[in-house]
Amino acid sequence: MKELVATVKQVENIAENVWALTVTLPESAGEIKGGQFLNISTGDGSRLLKRPFGIVKAEGNDVTVCFQVKGEGTVALSQAKKGDKLAVLLPLGNGFVIPESAKNVVVIGGGVGIFPLVPVICGNKDKKFYSYIGFRNKNCACLLDEFGKSEKLTVVTDDGSLGKKNNAVNAYFEDIDNVSADLIIACGPPVMLRALKQKMQEKGVKTPCLVSLEERMGCGIGACLVCVCKKSDGSNARVCKDGPVFDINEVQL
Amino acid sequence: MANLSVEICGVKLKNPVIAASGTFGFGREFDEIYDISCIGGVSTKGLTNASRLGNPVPRIAEGHGVILNAVGLQNPGVKHFIENDLDFLKNKGVAVIANVAGSTLEDYGTICSTLDGLVDMVELNISCPNVRAGGMALGIKPENIEEVTALSKSNLKKTPLMVKLSPNVESIATNAKAAERGGADCISLVNTFTGMVIDLEKRRPVIANNTGGVSGAGIKPIALKMVYEAAHAVKIPVVGMGGIMSGKDALEFMMAGAKAVQVGTANFADALAMPKIINEMNGWLDRHGIKNVNEIVDTLQLN
Numbered sequence: 001m002k003e004l005v006a007t008v009k010q011v012e013n014i015a016e017n018v019w020a021l022t023v024t025l026p027e028s029a030g031e032i033k034g035g036q037f038l039n040i041s042t043g044d045g046s047r048l049l050k051r052p053f054g055i056v057k058a059e060g061n062d063v064t065v066c067f068q069v070k071g072e073g074t075v076a077l078s079q080a081k082k083g084d085k086l087a088v089l090l091p092l093g094n095g096f097v098i099p100e101s102a103k104n105v106v107v108i109g110g111g112v113g114i115f116p117l118v119p120v121i122c123g124n125k126d127k128k129f130y131s132y133i134g135f136r137n138k139n140c141a142c143l144l145d146e147f148g149k150s151e152k153l154t155v156v157t158d159d160g161s162l163g164k165k166n167n168a169v170n171a172y173f174e175d176i177d178n179v180s181a182d183l184i185i186a187c188g189p190p191v192m193l194r195a196l197k198q199k200m201q202e203k204g205v206k207t208p209c210l211v212s213l214e215e216r217m218g219c220g221i222g223a224c225l226v227c228v229c230k231k232s233d234g235s236n237a238r239v240c241k242d243g244p245v246f247d248i249n250e251v252q253l
Numbered sequence: 254m255a256n257l258s259v260e261i262c263g264v265k266l267k268n269p270v271i272a273a274s275g276t277f278g279f280g281r282e283f284d285e286i287y288d289i290s291c292i293g294g295v296s297t298k299g300l301t302n303a304s305r306l307g308n309p310v311p312r313i314a315e316g317h318g319v320i321l322n323a324v325g326l327q328n329p330g331v332k333h334f335i336e337n338d339l340d341f342l343k344n345k346g347v348a349v350i351a352n353v354a355g356s357t358l359e360d361y362g363t364i365c366s367t368l369d370g371l372v373d374m375v376e377l378n379i380s381c382p383n384v385r386a387g388g389m390a391l392g393i394k395p396e397n398i399e400e401v402t403a404l405s406k407s408n409l410k411k412t413p414l415m416v417k418l419s420p421n422v423e424s425i426a427t428n429a430k431a432a433e434r435g436g437a438d439c440i441s442l443v444n445t446f447t448g449m450v451i452d453l454e455k456r457r458p459v460i461a462n463n464t465g466g467v468s469g470a471g472i473k474p475i476a477l478k479m480v481y482e483a484a485h486a487v488k489i490p491v492v493g494m495g496g497i498m499s500g501k502d503a504l505e506f507m508m509a510g511a512k513a514v515q516v517g518t519a520n521f522a523d524a525l526a527m528p529k530i531i532n533e534m535n536g537w538l539d540r541h542g543i544k545n546v547n548e549i550v551d552t553l554q555l556n
């Protein structure tokens with residue numbers, strides 16, 4: 001875990017309102033696991049909080065994150081120029097820990113929640129991934145080449161403009177008899193994760209399932225207790241430090 | 254290399270830079286990024302007698318130059334801190350300041366007696382604006398401040414007492430004097446300003462608690478004035494805070510009368526903020542030929 005000043009290498013608009021930002025670190029930040037995230041300053045000094053983004057790719061000292069432009073901070077980031085200096089803190093969070101024994105992994109992603117799933121697929125070449133990803137419409141679709149590394153890829157959209165008109169959770173459950181999964185990993189909006197948990201309970205699916213959560217964060221390292229989620233036993237867990245990846249049965253969604 | 258060590262009511266700090274309560278946990282997380290033994294002290298996450306789960310999320314929002322938080326005193330309870338975190342901090346060689354809060358007046362007495370003799374200092378949080386039950390009420394009126402200070406002091410036989418003042422008050426000088434009358438060994442200020450951030454599209458406040466405490470660079474001029482006023486109203490030492498982001502900011506607070514400073518929100522903007530601030534203070538003092546940081550305290554000349 002290091003606080004570094006990174007140099008912007010590339011900023012690219014990859015889908016409607018979605019940007020890919022690649023920065024070069026001045027030194028290695030150590031091993032980066034799939035599902036871990038970084039905190040990055042917006043480059044606007046009046047914004048004191050760094051933004052937490054899932055790491056999509058880490059190659060040498062280059063790190064790529066993708067993000068949706070939502071507020072003034074992400075607008076500023078989308079306008080970063082090559083050579084700009086941005087403070088980064090990384091790698092953060094636990095990431096997806098994929099057990100050796102899991103050979104067939106189902107991947108469920110919705111919207112901008114697909115980003116932290118990418119390095120899991122790209123970084124575990126000994127495993128077979130069956131991916132179900134959903135977007136609002138075809139203009140919002142991105143990173144299809146990366147998800148194309150899956151053994152099987154199903155893309156759906158809310159309006160049917162790309163793939164079937166469906167959502168990612170339903171797409172998996174409609175296909176469930178064709179996939180014998182050892183593990184499910186998922187990331188997406190809370191409504192998607194809730195639907196996944198509910199469907200798994202309804203259908204009696206006992207496959208281990210890891211979900212990556214999102215919450216507004218302060219420090220990003222577990223000190224400030226801003227980004228908590230509720231565990232099943234009613235206690236709090238820190239999304240940034242104890243997560244963002246949790247067993248689906250361990251947290252209240 | 255200037256001498257940065259300071260002493261506040263008998264407690265020696267290797268430098269005047271203290272981590273502000275609620276931004277630094279119990280130091281363990283930041284210690285994964287740098288060795289926190291380089292800072293002067295740590296004011297712990299606000300401790301209560303029993304553990305607390307805090308407020309619903311979202312707990313944080315942002316404005317220009319400021320952040321807004323309403324964590325709601327989530328903490329594992331004072332006993333858990335003593336058993337699990339106190340030794341870690343002590344072994345780091347930093348001054349350990351236990352920040353404490355109560356829901357009732359009596360809570361303050363209990364928690365102070367639990368901590369007496371175990372920590373370097375106790376900091377009373379009587380100004381946390383997020384807990385409906387106590388917090389705010391005790392920190393606003395001078396008579397309440399004097400009462401909670403006196404009760405806490407009577408339960409501290411060995412450990413000095415620092416009272417952290419709320420800025421959301423009629424007169425900071427009056428309240429500083431009330432803490433002094435109650436027996437405070439020193440005071441710290443400012444805690445956060447109450448505020449609100451709105452999501453226009455949702456037509457709702459951003460944070461679940463609706464209102465929260467405003468901190469960060471944007472509050473610095475207001476905090477500086479209050480620290481100046483408080484420092485000139487009392488004889489006990491003052492620890493200043495409010496939007497300190499750089500070594501120069503820290504020195505301005507000391508010039509206004511603070512003997513030490515606390516750094517909070519800056520830790521979020523830059524995890525290395527505190528070591529950088531210490532270096533910057535050193536650099537400024539060296540450039541100005543000042544050999545001892547204490548020489549800067551209360552040297553502000555008014556126009």
